[in-house]
Amino acid sequence: MSKGVRTRAAILGEALSLMSTDGLSGLTIGLLAERTGLSKSGLFAHFGSKEQLQVAVLQEAQACFTTHVIRPVLDLPRGLPRLEAFAEGWWAWNRSPPFPGGCPIQAASLELDDRPGPLRDEIAGAQRRLRAFIRQGAAMAVAAGHFRPGLDCTLFAFQMVGIAFAQTMTCRLLGEPEGLDFVRRAWRLQVDGALGTTQNQTGEMNHVE
Amino acid sequence: MSKGVRTRAAILGEALSLMSTDGLSGLTIGLLAERTGLSKSGLFAHFGSKEQLQVAVLQEAQACFTTHVIRPVLDLPRGLPRLEAFAEGWWAWNRSPPFPGGCPIQAASLELDDRPGPLRDEIAGAQRRLRAFIRQGAAMAVAAGHFRPGLDCTLFAFQMVGIAFAQTMTCRLLGEPEGLDFVRRAWRLQVDGALGTTQNQTGEMNHVE
DNA sequence: TTGACAATAGCACGATCGTTCGTTTATTTG
DNA sequence: CAAATAAACGAACGATCGTGCTATTGTCAA
Numbered sequence: 001m002s003k004g005v006r007t008r009a010a011i012l013g014e015a016l017s018l019m020s021t022d023g024l025s026g027l028t029i030g031l032l033a034e035r036t037g038l039s040k041s042g043l044f045a046h047f048g049s050k051e052q053l054q055v056a057v058l059q060e061a062q063a064c065f066t067t068h069v070i071r072p073v074l075d076l077p078r079g080l081p082r083l084e085a086f087a088e089g090w091w092a093w094n095r096s097p098p099f100p101g102g103c104p105i106q107a108a109s110l111e112l113d114d115r116p117g118p119l120r121d122e123i124a125g126a127q128r129r130l131r132a133f134i135r136q137g138a139a140m141a142v143a144a145g146h147f148r149p150g151l152d153c154t155l156f157a158f159q160m161v162g163i164a165f166a167q168t169m170t171c172r173l174l175g176e177p178e179g180l181d182f183v184r185r186a187w188r189l190q191v192d193g194a195l196g197t198t199q200n201q202t203g204e205m206n207h208v209e
Numbered sequence: 210m211s212k213g214v215r216t217r218a219a220i221l222g223e224a225l226s227l228m229s230t231d232g233l234s235g236l237t238i239g240l241l242a243e244r245t246g247l248s249k250s251g252l253f254a255h256f257g258s259k260e261q262l263q264v265a266v267l268q269e270a271q272a273c274f275t276t277h278v279i280r281p282v283l284d285l286p287r288g289l290p291r292l293e294a295f296a297e298g299w300w301a302w303n304r305s306p307p308f309p310g311g312c313p314i315q316a317a318s319l320e321l322d323d324r325p326g327p328l329r330d331e332i333a334g335a336q337r338r339l340r341a342f343i344r345q346g347a348a349m350a351v352a353a354g355h356f357r358p359g360l361d362c363t364l365f366a367f368q369m370v371g372i373a374f375a376q377t378m379t380c381r382l383l384g385e386p387e388g389l390d391f392v393r394r395a396w397r398l399q400v401d402g403a404l405g406t407t408q409n410q411t412g413e414m415n416h417v418e
Numbered sequence: 419t420t421g422a423c424a425a426t427a428g429c430a431c432g433a434t435c436g437t438t439c440g441t442t443t444a445t446t447t448g
Numbered sequence: 449c450a451a452a453t454a455a456a457c458g459a460a461c462g463a464t465c466g467t468g469c470t471a472t473t474g475t476c477a478a
Contacts, residue, residue, distance in 0.1 A: 002445075002446075002454095003444080003445065003446090003454075003455065004445095004454065004455065007455080007456090020323065021323045021324065022324070023232070023234060023320055025232065025234045025235060026234060028434080028435070028436090029435080029436065029437090030434065030435070030436090031434095038456070038457090039456065039457050039458070040436085040437090040457095040458095041437085041438085041439090041456075041457065041458075041459090042455070042456040042457060043456090044436080044437070044438095045455075045456075046455090049436085049437085050435095050436060050437090100323070101322075101323035102319075102322055102323055106319060107319050107320070109378060109382055110311075110315060110316050110319045110320070110377065110382075111232055111316070111319070111320065112382070113310075113311055113377065113378075113381040113382040114229065114230045114309070114310035114311055114381065115230065115231070120382070123382070124382050124383055127378055127382060127383060128383065152394075154391070155391055155394055155395065158375050158379065158391045158395060159371070159372075159375065159395050159398075161371075161374075161375045161378060162368070162371030162372050162373075162374055162375035162395065163368075163371050164371075165370075165371055165374030165375065165378075166367050166368065166370045166371035166374065168319065168322065169318060169322075169336055169370060169374075170367065172322040172323065173318055173319075173321070173322040173329070173332070173333050173336060174333055174336060174337065182363070182364055182367045185361075185364055186364065186367060186368050186371065189368075189402065193398065193402070211424085211425095211475080211476085212424075212425065212474080212475065212476095213424065213425065216425080216426090237464080237465070237466090238465080238466065238467090239464065239465070239466090240464095247426075247427090248426065248427050248428070249427095249428095249466090249467090250426075250427065250428075250429085250467085250468085250469090251425070251426040251427060251428095252426090253466080253467070253468095254425075254426075255425090258466085258467085259465095259466060259467090
């Protein structure tokens, strides 16, 4: 596999950087051509349409996330160790991803959530897969006895996604240096709430009014 | 209130709707003029530049949020009642704000977090004020004895912001009908963890009374 | 009612958008 | 090495972008 595939990869890499700062709608063919040193038409020929380019970029972003965050933790033992390592890797990714801007998946998720079409489908799929990964990770921790039985792993994933977004707000938008501390403490609270407890009651339902 | 002010308000209202679906960068002067029935130049004269229009829209979004979510709960007693009402109002706003799209503040926050300038300053200020409101709300709950003393109200606000973003993902992007349930359960867990407990130990550990 | 002034329209500008097409240059293959 | 194919270019298109002007309309106080 040669030239064509290689330049296509280079284009997507540059596109990811551009998108991380300017968003999907800021990803323009002219600008991208300029940064890659290609002509507009030469670059365009690789994708056939702007939308196909955008889809390719979203897929590239997922692949990059998998490489940097998911794959490394798959070597670790299932359950809590893997989950903890994934968390730490995710926080690191969110704070300083391999792009000049922030996490492109988070950005695209809020950019596309009201515009039905192939782009939204793509990013929605990414979020679904991510949540499934977390959910299964939590389920493994339950199976391994690290987390208490009856834990709602879907809710667990929901909460973890929330922490990740709150991190982006704190670390990137507000630029607060202590942001990572809040992330870790919120995550610790969530994990502690999921641990197997000595006197464990009804499971997820807690409360009393 | 004179003509100019009235049309300006109408423009901003329409701009808010447009922005909620297409984002700040999708908010174009030509499109906005078309929707308001004005000419491009006529509309343009109200703001002087695109950036000033965008700033005005961001401020309008904050004003709208204050009117719909913040102000109503200020009548309620300080502490937990006000905080709970605010939460419920916020979830309602996130799921179905008075625009065709999702919450413009959330969307703009992730759109602008990597682009320094007046726009980012504006939305960062909005997020800071929102967090401060939550923090103070939690502090009032502590003062009223609803929440345990020593609660980290900043962390509390951090977590609540996370829930709100996770809600947008679930309810808007993924379109899961049970999304609001997760929101409420995550929020309940957070509140329970902050309540004054009978035997209160080291800190964040919670659990039921 | 008229005169002052705010509000809006009309038009044009340079730039850039996504896209098409024919041509030229590289690369791969026989 | 030559033929076949892939990759990239250059120029142009209609549309739309944000932004200046000037002229016209509308509003409001005297």
